[in-house]
Amino acid sequence: MNAPPVVEWTEAGRPRSARWRSENGSPPPHRIVIADDRTRADEAYKLACEGTALLWRGDFHNARQLLTAMARRIDRRPRKALPADAAQAFHRHRAAQNQRARILGMLLIPLDAAYAVPLHRAPDVREACIRAYGAPEPVPAEASGPAEAAGPPEAPGPAEESAAPAATLVSLREVLALIGANEWRKKGVEIPALGGDRIHPHYGVFSPARGEYVDLVAEAPLPSRELAFDIGTGTGVLASVLARRGVRRIVATDQDPRALACARENTERLGVADQVEVVEADLFPPGRAPLVVCNPPWVPAKPTSPVERAVYDPGNRMLHGFLNGLADHLTPEGEGWLILSDLAEHLGLRPHAELLDAFAKAGLTVLGRLDITPRHPRARDTGDPLHMARGAEVTSLWRLGRAR
CATH class of the missing domain: 3.40.50.150 (Vaccinia Virus protein VP39)
Incomplete structure (x- = not known):
């Protein structure tokens, strides 16, 4: 089996790494910045459009609100009229959908080794993750080295209060889909x-x-x-x-x-x-x-x-x-x-x-x-x-x- 993809970033001046997971096969982001409750939607939207991922370290509910605000900014953009040709219209519509998904997929949240979300007011997503991903796997060596285990620095600021070591990074959009799918499975x-x-x-x-x-x-x-x-x-x-x-x-x-x-x-x-x-x-x-x-x-x-x-x-x-x-x-x-x-x-x-x-x-x-x-x-x-x-x-x- 191939080794799981690993994503790397710098946080509080220290190198960090974690397993990368994406159901749609998106590659690990090349650049990650830390975001929290102080991050404004316009800033987040601009970074996501430029291909920079945002690792959320604030309140989980605020992350959902930020995602909604980013979606509104996408939907407010002027839309080009679809061509009269039905096939061309379909392909352009699909391209727009894929671009929307790519931008919204840039807002990331951490999962720990047991699939828990180490964020304030985060729901318990462990059952949903296990049902979708299977039992948690051992964290690869790249994602559990000394820099990762060290945790946040002393006297952390607001952006670092939830900076617990992450076993996995995943887009918030995917986690919300996991939660919804698990409810459908139950119902x-x-x-x-x-x-x-x-x-x-x-x-x-x-x-x-x-x-x-x-x-x-x-x-x-x-x-x-x-x-x-x-x-x-x-x-x-x-x-x-x-x-x-x-x-x-x-x-x-x-x-x-x-x-x-x-x-x-x-x-x-x-x-x-x-x-x-x-x-x-x-x-x-x-x-x-x-x-x-x-x-x-x-x-x-x-x-x-x-x-x-x-x-x-x-x-x-x-x-x-x-x-x-x-x-x-x-x-x-x-x-x-x-x-x-x-x-x-x-x-x-x-x-x-x-x-x-x-x-x-x-x-x-x-x-x-x-x-x-x-x-x-x-x-x-x-x-x-x-x-x-x-x-x-x-x-x-x-x-x-x-x-x-």
Whole structure:
């Protein structure tokens, strides 16, 4: 295994270092300055825009307020009109989102070796961190040398009162996401297709909060109740719906460790673990099934975080992988259910003809199609820069069979 990234900075005239953690893969910042309750939002915003990270040593609640103030300054900036071309508009919108995330990600907080936040009025984030990151690891030697262990100097000023040695630095934005994800995991997401029972998404696993695609799987006529494959199961929601519909055995695959753990936990919680076998695989398990279900990422673009891999798929890798392997994993009269939004078509990222051509090249024929329109608020938000595409979106369940 590669050594964890280490970030270095100078504090109170002493060299410091700690492990660097970033879920979206951001590199350790090259320059860090200390910030506290006296730091003004304009100053913090300017430094963050210039690529300087701010390590917070003040009150945790004040750090949240500073983050909000920085976000307001980003949102107040004059916006360039998006181009008329839908694909160009999408890419420019994504670039603006990524720039916003980069700037806000420059506000850092420390975590100690047990994932506690050594700041005044900080919440207990240890459970959220353990669930997302796993058990705390030994601190690398670079992050626990004499300079780090020495702690703050004598008679510290206000910026140094909380300058406890840090095992890890992480962006405040990421920690807030951890807290929110942990609450969602506890609360769960109600799924009407499961009779109102809840799916509990893990951190980094896409939540089925937008549930119209689940309703399609709950309503489509089953070709068989003997066996089904659920490709890219995520939370296990579709496998659980199929089990509740009476499919006697479902093999649910994924290659993400978080998703595998999440699906197993949810199928146990819902009482369908005896029917659902969760296995690690890149797309298909061995063998053939009379029903193979897949809900791949809908938009061919680059993800910027692990959870975005459920939405963005560069080059339609999973879509084409599923289609090209489907015929070899279907029984002669079997069906493949492809659940796919046409949002990428409205954004100019994947022509409809390209999808139909992919079916034909994979030796598949269309047996039928069920459509549903989105119910999520963004579909009706006229202030969304991509409203025209979102408002026209339709999600489909394509029933595919082997071409004769």
